[in-house]
Amino acid sequence: MFKDPTEHSLARIQLLGMLGISLLISLVFSFYFLWAQREDFDSTLTSVKERVLLEQQNILAKQIETIQNDLDYRRSNTESILRREIRQRVNDAYQIAESLYQQNRHRMSDQQIKSLIVESLRSLRFFEGRGYYFIDTLDGLCVLLPTAPQLEGTSLWDNRDPTGYYIMRGLVEATKNPQQAGFSRYYWYPPNEKIMREKISYVRTFQPFNWVIGAGEYIYNVERDLQKDALQQLRSIRFGNDGYIVVFDQNKRVLVSPSRIKSEGKSVDQLTGLEKKSVDKILQQAQLGNGLVKYTWYRPGTSIATEKFSYVANYKPWGWTLVTGVYLGDVDSLMANQRSAMESRLEARIMVGIIITIAVLLLATIFSWGFSHKMRSLIRRYQASLAQKNAELEENAKRLKLSAAVFESGSEAVMISDRENRIVTVNQPFTKITGYAAHEVIGKRPDLFSSGYHDAEFYRRMWEKLKSTGHWDGEIWNRRKDGSVFPEWLRIATVKDMSGNIENYIATFSDISERKNAEEQIRHLAFYDPLTELPNRRLLMDRLQQALVHSEYANTHGAVLFLDLDNFKSLNDTKGHDFGDLLLMEVAHRLKLHVRETDTVARLGGDEFVVMLEDLAEDFAMAVSEAEKMAKHLISVVQHEFSLQGYAYHCSCSIGASMFSGQQETVEELIKHADTAMYQAKAAGRNTTRFFVPAMQAALESRLRLEAELRQGIQEGQLRVFYQVQMGLQQQVLGAEALVRWQHPERGMVSPAEFIPLAEETGLILPLGSWVLREACRQLAIWSRSPMTAELQIAVNVSAKQFHQASFVEEVRNLVTEFGFPPSRLKLELTESLLLDNIGDSIQHMQALRALGIQFSMDDFGTGYSSLTYIKRLPIDQLKIDQSFVRDLPADRDDEVIVQAIIAMAHSLRLEVIAEGVETEEQRAFLEAQGCYAFQGYLFGRPMPIEQLQTLLEKAATPSLS
Secondary structure, eight states: OOOOOOHHHHHHHHHHHHHHHHHHHHHHHHHHHHHHHHHHHHHHHHHHHHHHHHHHHHHHHHHHHHHHHHHHHHHHHHHHHHHHHHHHHHHHHHHHHHHHHHHHTTTSOHHHHHHHHHHHHHTOOBTTTTBOEEEEETTSBEEEOTTOGGGTTSBOTTOBOTTSOBHHHHHHHTTOSTTSEEEEEEEEOOTTOSSOEEEEEEEEEEGGGTEEEEEEEEHHHHHHHHHHHHHHHHHHOEETTTEEEEEEOTTSBEEEOGGGGGGTTOBGGGOOHHHHHHHHHHHHHHHHOSEEEEEEEEOTTSOOEEEEEEEEEEEGGGTEEEEEEEEHHHHHHHHHHHHHHHHHHHHHHHHHHHHHHHHHHHHHHHHHHHHHHHHHHHHHHHHHHHHHHHHHHHHHHHHHHHHHHHHHTSSSEEEEEETTOOEEEEOHHHHHHHOOOHHHHTTSOGGGGBOSOSOHHHHHHHHHHHHHHSEEEEEEEEEOTTSOEEEEEEEEEEEEOTTSOEEEEEEEEEEOHHHHHHHHHHHHHHHBOTTTOOBOHHHHHHHHHHHHHHHHHHTOEEEEEEEEETTHHHHHHHHOHHHHHHHHHHHHHHHHHTSOTTSEEEEEETTEEEEEEEEEOSSHHHHHHHHHHHHHHHHHHHHSOEEETTEEEOOOEEEEEEEEOSSSSOHHHHHHHHHHHHHHHHHTTSSSEEEOOHHHHHHHHHHHHHHHHHHHHHHHTOEEEEEEEEEOGGGOEEEEEEEEEEEETTTEEEOHHHHHHHHHHHTTHHHHHHHHHHHHHHHHHHHHTSTTTTTOEEEEEOOHHHHTSTTHHHHHHHHHHHHOOOGGGEEEEEEHHHHHHTHHHHHHHHHHHHHHTOEEEEEEETSSOOOHHHHTTSOOOEEEEOHHHHTTTTTOHHHHHHHHHHHHHHHHTTOEEEEEOOOSHHHHHHHHHHTOOOEESTTTOOOBOHHHHHHHHHHHHHHHHO
């Protein structure tokens, strides 16, 4: 049997236990330290190797990128160099012809001179023997063609290449400019080949005989020479000691392989052994795209095979695969020094760990001996105290047994605590209300139930009254065992001994949750929106009034953000009000998540929300910046996609903001100002923020007056159609553009820039646009009855709202039928944004109108986002160069390049092109030289009434009648 432990045996056992635990902890710590150091070493070594490999990968990728950039540069200069060479060759031929003509024109006949020039040029060759000269007449007759002399003397006017391009006509057309020279691009047969290849030719008019002298070169010949030079350069490139470039073509043929020169020119299928296996890996990576590949390869100049990793990249313009790599042995040598240094540091750390472990064991031994000695005296004191406590507990048990019958039978919860406010006992209702059993709370303080709802000041006042009067009662929030918080009505009384000292506290309480819930529900219905659970207008006004007072007291600023959802009505109309309600609830939830706790989010009704920001900066500019930052954030939050019962919906909002500090303005005025600013945000294009300034109110009132006057002006016929003439070459009138003007009885002539945007925003553009279209059709009908104007066109601008109406096609069809004019004389001008906004609907409407014979012009081309994929699908007849590109011609080099690109693209797509805003003869001459043969602008006439236009047309026709 074991003997009862004594004071000395307990101390000895404790000393041995502590020493054993210290030893165990030290050993565990030592082994863990050694293991952690080793793991850290391996991890660091791995990360270093990965970093070295990544650096090598980046170096290889940069090398490939540099080579690709060099190849791109070579290719980009190919055509410009070729054009320069061809032009020089043709100029040489022209000088030969001019010299022969000047020397012999007074002593030989024209026919003799022609023969002399032809035979002088026939045998001349260039471009390594591939290039030759040709001569044609301006009416398409072949004079000299050394590669096909059987065609000389025949007409090539109707010859076309495989793309349908008229070759001879294109050559002649290239000379129709002030320089009487130019380039033409087409397909023709190379010498001794039966397949046409793309060719660039330069031609120049030889005036004495109305000849076109030219020469050209096939693009593939130049690229072939360029590829030879590039391969020769790549073959000579070296990186470091063993780095080089390998090149394969798209037919899996080895073009460059400095380490295995005998493989060059071979197909991959002809390779064998290690070469075949490694090259297959490289080409498999090339098929997947750019990336790294690891394989085995020979070091340059040896037959030693070693591991290597390379970066593989595709150069798509020529179908080449470029490869550059590094041998792994070189990477390992880079890491050798780092590994040695790391091993030295690891050995030093292990030695330090051993020393620390020994020191810890020594200190633990000393501490354990001292602690054991101290515990002996504590055990003696504890035994004496334990006997005293047992006696007290027996006495308390008797007293509690007597009182148990009293408070266990009551309906209220009872909790009794001692003078240190430690719980002595509780009754059954206490357990029912709080969820705590008696054994879980006895001996603990009542702050176990604290909810955190009350601050220290609340409890301080409670204890002051309890000590001064002996009782306290009131409402308090406490926490149940399950974590839920509940309200209770609490009464606390003190029990004092004979000396007047507090001996116990008796607390009785009841759960008043049901009563509080009923009160809260009534208050909630009065102050909150039932759909979104946000504060309603009533609660917002109250909080805003408090915020005004607080801002005046704290000398801070606040802001009211009035938020309105854009196009909310369309969701209700298309998906129903259930989806609209879902969107409102989702928006409310997002807004609450993304504002500060001190801010208020409220719903005024419909799709209107208000966010009130408090405690912004004292400085007004900083406060505005903070409010603007929050508004932008809320706009971004609303823009994220909503999922409404599986339906993906994208939304935006417009925000108006008004700032406040103090009580200079009423809450109603602040809301009104924010509402006004919100409408300014919508007018600015929606999905943006505007801050209220006093001028806004005046502007809003002015806008409302202008809208009413415009509506009245449409009804009373105050609008007029003006026409701006459109001219072709040699001052030939092509037609006119119909432009609306407003002759206001008091304001005079109102600028279209002022009332057209207003008409767009208010929907008045629909009756206004229909009226202009009708007037243009009426004028076309009048013109069609006169030979002088029967061929003229009228261009009419069509707004997005007007064009996308379901009835628009039928409206145009009815106008054509009613007025009986040729439909091809009506040209509808549509903007890029209008067409690309709903490409499917745009194509459908345009095809229906094209079936009637209506023409189309893309207005303001180049100012928006132009997708060539969409443009080529649209049945457009004409591109209209925006006046912003014409204004600074020919002085602005950037505008020159843009205009040249637009004209070239229009010609490539077989589209007409017209330039608007032409005001000077220099602009017109430049445009004509670039191939633009239709113009509109003040140089030819300002917008004018039909009577003035008719006079202009009669004057233009007078010379042709005489």
